[in-house]
Amino acid sequence: MVLIQVALDLVELDRALLIAQEAVLGGADWIEAGTPLIKSEGMNAVRKLREAFPGKTILADMKTMDAGAVEVEMAAKSGADVVAILGRADDAVISESLESARKYGVRLMVDLISVDDPVARSQELVALGVDLINVHVGIDQQMTGKSPLETLAQISKEIDAEIAVAGGLKPETARNAAAMGAGIVIVGSYIIHSDNVTQSAKEIRQAVDNAGSVPDSGKKSQEDEIFEIFWRVSSSNISDAMHRKGAMCGISTLFPGRKIVGRAVTVRTLGGDWAKPVEAIDLCGKTDVLVIFNSDRNIAMWGGLATKTAVNRGIAGLVVDGAVRDMHEIKTFDLPVFAANVVPNAGDPKGLGEINCEITCGGQIVNPRDFIVADDSGVVVIPKERAYEIARRSEEVWKKEKRISDEIDKGKSMSSVLELLKWEKQK
Ligand SMILES: O=C(CO)[C@H](O)[C@H](O)COP(=O)(O)O
Numbered sequence: 001m002v003l004i005q006v007a008l009d010l011v012e013l014d015r016a017l018l019i020a021q022e023a024v025l026g027g028a029d030w031i032e033a034g035t036p037l038i039k040s041e042g043m044n045a046v047r048k049l050r051e052a053f054p055g056k057t058i059l060a061d062m063k064t065m066d067a068g069a070v071e072v073e074m075a076a077k078s079g080a081d082v083v084a085i086l087g088r089a090d091d092a093v094i095s096e097s098l099e100s101a102r103k104y105g106v107r108l109m110v111d112l113i114s115v116d117d118p119v120a121r122s123q124e125l126v127a128l129g130v131d132l133i134n135v136h137v138g139i140d141q142q143m144t145g146k147s148p149l150e151t152l153a154q155i156s157k158e159i160d161a162e163i164a165v166a167g168g169l170k171p172e173t174a175r176n177a178a179a180m181g182a183g184i185v186i187v188g189s190y191i192i193h194s195d196n197v198t199q200s201a202k203e204i205r206q207a208v209d210n211a212g213s214v215p216d217s218g219k220k221s222q223e224d225e226i227f228e229i230f231w232r233v234s235s236s237n238i239s240d241a242m243h244r245k246g247a248m249c250g251i252s253t254l255f256p257g258r259k260i261v262g263r264a265v266t267v268r269t270l271g272g273d274w275a276k277p278v279e280a281i282d283l284c285g286k287t288d289v290l291v292i293f294n295s296d297r298n299i300a301m302w303g304g305l306a307t308k309t310a311v312n313r314g315i316a317g318l319v320v321d322g323a324v325r326d327m328h329e330i331k332t333f334d335l336p337v338f339a340a341n342v343v344p345n346a347g348d349p350k351g352l353g354e355i356n357c358e359i360t361c362g363g364q365i366v367n368p369r370d371f372i373v374a375d376d377s378g379v380v381v382i383p384k385e386r387a388y389e390i391a392r393r394s395e396e397v398w399k400k401e402k403r404i405s406d407e408i409d410k411g412k413s414m415s416s417v418l419e420l421l422k423w424e425k426q427k
Pocket residue numbers: 007008009034035061136137138139166167168169186187188189190
């Protein structure tokens with residue numbers, strides 16, 4: 001049977017204990033004191049898990065890079081059954097950790113995160129005598145689209161040792177990991193950030209139990225995944241994920257409740273000249289957003305007729321650093337419109353400007369094909385090169401906020417959920 005390990009990558013011990021309980025009900029076999037939990041609570045996290053789950057295997061994810069013997073000893077004495085250290089560590093650290101593991105009767109797992117040649121290194125590690133190899137893509141690496149499954153496919157053919165796998169696994173990928181020969185499937189985020197931990201653990205259990213031996217090759221495209229996530233999250237989540245970069249200034253929705261998710265077709269135009277914006281409509285597809293910079297915010301370069309054309313074309317929305325008019329007509333359509341100003345003054349079709357060039361809109365640089373997400377809080381631009389990473393990070397922000405919101409619903413205060421006093425910056 002393939003084992004499931006729930007990775008408690010949290011900083012609050014009480015919450016970690018609760019989640020572990022729920023994950024066990026869903027079928028988790030091993031419980032991991034994740035590195036953030038250990039850094040936050042020390043070996044007490046391992047002790048408390050040991051006490052609460054006497055029949056379960058407890059793993060201490062120490063990510064040790066130095067002082068192997070003492071770190072393994074600490075974890076073992078606190079009640080861990082398995083201790084995880086880093087494969088990038090020097091062989092001296094691995095050997096010292098192994099000595100300590102043997103002395104204190106625990107198993108040693110070595111994590112291949114950021115190892116240059118995972119196959120060669122895992123062969124060396126097996127030769128040194130480690131008990132388990134963990135094929136792992138870390139949380140920050142996952143955001144750039146890396147997955148542990150390619151490495152797992154190579155390693156499982158080359159080494160004769162028990163293999164664990166970790167790195168953003170969900171039911172589909174957990175199933176594939178099991179089909180590829182992983183003996184332990186480690187899952188953090190999918191379970192611990194779920195609003196139904198037991199159900200999510202069950203989904204992993206089911207996927208792994210029905211894995212068979214053939215991985216499923218059907219994979220969603222990255223573009224589809226980006227769109228799916230951006231529809232789910234808010235512009236505020238994305239701004240958080242981008243560390244407050246990306247939000248346009250002075251541009252807001254004209255019709256609350258309408259959202260845009262799409263890729264930019266950009267236009268730069270001058271003094272109310274509406275020729276280029278109107279020509280650009282004909283270049284837009286259904287997932288495109290027209291993003292326009294106009295140098296004059298008091299002459300409208302967009303109105304009712306342009307809106308009708310854009311709606312017929314089926315474009316995703318309009319973002320204008322400039323002015324629009326004919327609100328009585330525009331509001332009769334569903335088109336999401338975000339603008340800096342509304343005025344009755346009409347512009348003229350002069351043909352000045354450019355389509356699909358780099359523009360500045362609401363103070364943000366926008367390039368053709370960049371992603372735009374706009375909702376009642378405002379407009380954010382996500383450079384296309386970082387779209388997948390930002391989508392994944394904003395989804396993490398969304399999950400975290402959802403989790404805090406659930407706890408507030410249960411009667412806790414925001415300050416107690418976030419342990420604000422404990423985490424205030426010390427002088
Ligand atoms: O060790 C870890 C991070 O360094 C995590 O425990 C591991 O990656 C599993 O969590 P997730 O499923 O969220 O990737």
